[in-house]
Structure formats: C-alpha cells, structure tokens
Amino acid sequence: MSAPALKRSLVDIALEQIRQRIDNGTWPLGQRLPPEPELAEIIGISRNTVREAVRVLTFSGVLDVRQGDGTYVRACADPLAAMQALARSSVEQALEARGMIEIEASRLAASRRTEDDLVDLRVALAASAARSGHEDLEDYIVHDLAFHQRVVDSAHNPVLSQLYRYFSQVIRVGLERTISDPERPQPSFDLHRDLLDAIERQDADAAAAANRALLI
Incomplete structure (x- = not known):
C-alpha cells in the first residue's frame, strides 16, 4: 500500500x-x-x-x-528562489555572474552618470580605501560592495540595481573566500580608481576594462 x-x-x-x-x-x-x-x-x-x-x-x-x-x-520570478540558487553557486560561477552585471553596468555608468553620481562614487571609494589593508575584512567588503553598488546605480537602470542588491550577499561570501585566499592574486586598489576615472571622463570601454580587471 x-x-x-x-x-x-x-x-x-x-x-x-x-x-x-x-x-x-x-x-x-x-x-x-x-x-x-x-x-x-x-x-x-x-x-x-x-x-x-x-x-x-x-x-x-x-x-x-x-x-x-x-x-x-x-x-x-520569486527572488527568494533565485537567491537559493545563487547561494549554491561556486566562487567561479558567482564571479562570472558578477562580471556580467558589473561590466555592463560600468559601461552604462560611463555614459549615463551625473555629477551627483560622481560625488557619491568618490565618497564610497574614499570609505573603501580607508579600510583597504586593514584586518577587519568584513568591514572592508561591506564598503567595497557599497562602492560597486554605486557604480551599478550610476547606470540608472533600476533592474540592474535591484538585481545587484539581491546578488550582493552571494558576492560578499565569494569575496570573503577570495580575498582571504593567499593563493589567489589580489587586484590592486588602483583599479578601483581607474574605474572611477573612466566613469568620470565617460570612457565606457575603459570603465568596462577596469571592472573586468577587478574580477580576475
């Protein structure tokens, strides 16, 4: 039975x-x-x-x-179901997906950014730079993601912005693993400045290239 x-x-x-x-x-x-x-x-x-x-x-x-x-x-689509799938992804898969969002957002940000966006980006980058190299890894990652969220927001595409907010928790876990891994090459903080400079001068190709280099 x-x-x-x-x-x-x-x-x-x-x-x-x-x-x-x-x-x-x-x-x-x-x-x-x-x-x-x-x-x-x-x-x-x-x-x-x-x-x-x-x-x-x-x-x-x-x-x-x-x-x-x-x-x-x-x-x-139910974002909770999407987040469950994202949580099961590997570091490499998360980086691939992050690149698809951030690189295109950087390109759009260079074309669409406003003067207010630039002010917000400079403030976010300064806060992240102040924590670069410190022992409090979690605090640095929070501020690093805040800068990247500002970049995505500067693309003025609410779909990309919302998608990145949902994805940020998965990215945070991946960053904790990659930054703390001595075997992985760590990107220079200068690349963040290169990204901001490219957005400021509205060079879409340079912005995309700088963001791509950050994800290697």
Whole structure:
C-alpha cells in the first residue's frame, strides 16, 4: 500500500494559483491584481487565505502592496528562489555572474552618470580605501560592495540595481573566500580608481576594462 500524499496547505495552493497567473501572463509585470474579494473568488479560496498568500509574495518581492491603491506585480520570478540558487553557486560561477552585471553596468555608468553620481562614487571609494589593508575584512567588503553598488546605480537602470542588491550577499561570501585566499592574486586598489576615472571622463570601454580587471 502506497503512502498517502502529503496534504498541501490552502496557503500553498493560493500561492501556486497566483504564481501561475503571473507566469502565464494573466497578471503581467506592473499589473494590478483584482481586489481581495474578487481574487478570493477567482482562486476559490477564502479571503483570509488569499491575504496570507499575498503577504508571503509581498515579503519575497513578487508583489507590491500600495496602501490605498492596490496590489501590483513587482517581479515575474520569486527572488527568494533565485537567491537559493545563487547561494549554491561556486566562487567561479558567482564571479562570472558578477562580471556580467558589473561590466555592463560600468559601461552604462560611463555614459549615463551625473555629477551627483560622481560625488557619491568618490565618497564610497574614499570609505573603501580607508579600510583597504586593514584586518577587519568584513568591514572592508561591506564598503567595497557599497562602492560597486554605486557604480551599478550610476547606470540608472533600476533592474540592474535591484538585481545587484539581491546578488550582493552571494558576492560578499565569494569575496570573503577570495580575498582571504593567499593563493589567489589580489587586484590592486588602483583599479578601483581607474574605474572611477573612466566613469568620470565617460570612457565606457575603459570603465568596462577596469571592472573586468577587478574580477580576475
């Protein structure tokens, strides 16, 4: 006799129903979901259960609840699932993915940066430089990633910025392993200055090259 199937909770079923409709385009990115009573009727589950499912999807970044306006689709994929996959990646895989984001962002930053961006970049780089070579590795990494986040933000592409924020925790773990590894060559801090200089003079190729050198 086979073992009975595990009974799924009603919240799980509601989550699946909402995700399916997002995945198949019924509720595309930016779409406002039906009001809660209508949503409960569409899914065929109580309003309390639907409310809890919406709460879960809001926490994970899939939905955005705007007070007095409604609930909107914020992402077509669950960032928590993506983060779980990222957490299982190797250092080399993380560096490859980091390069795909940062190098293109550096190129865009050189073309799109504003004077305010340059001010923020200089402040972030100075804070990182002040911690370079110190024994507090974690403090240095936090400030190094803050500088790179500023570079990505200077591309003025909110998708890249948000993606890098999700990815930063995985990058942090990779940096802890690479920087503390005496067998790995460590990039010169001058490369960070080269990156900032290239962005300042709006040289996209030089910015991409400097960022690529930082990831070797």
